[in-house]
Amino acid sequence: MKQLTEQDFFFCFTKKLSIFLKSEGIPYIIKAKSIKDNAIYTVYQKTDELQRALDKYKEIN
Incomplete structure (x- = not known):
């Protein structure tokens, strides 16, 4: 089993992006x-x- 690290996660500090996701x-x-x-x-x-x-969000904004 692969051990998860910080690189396996996306940390979102933008409310607008979080709502979009x-x-x-x-x-x-x-x-x-x-x-x-x-x-x-x-x-x-x-x-x-x-x-x-995320790619879609970048295109829109």
């Missing part, structure tokens, strides 16, 4: 608050589906 059917693994600055962020597992959604 949700609208694309991409579920986040966890929603948390940064200890440094109290910013809310979501964490996604890197997948081909996530990458396609």
Whole structure:
């Protein structure tokens, strides 16, 4: 079994992007608050589906 590392996850600190990913059917693994600055962020597992959604978001914005 492969051990997961930080490189296996996408950390999203942009609310607009997080909302977009949700609208694309991409579920986040966890929603948390940064200890440094109290910013809310979501964490996604890197997948081909996530990458396609990120590419689509970049095209739109």
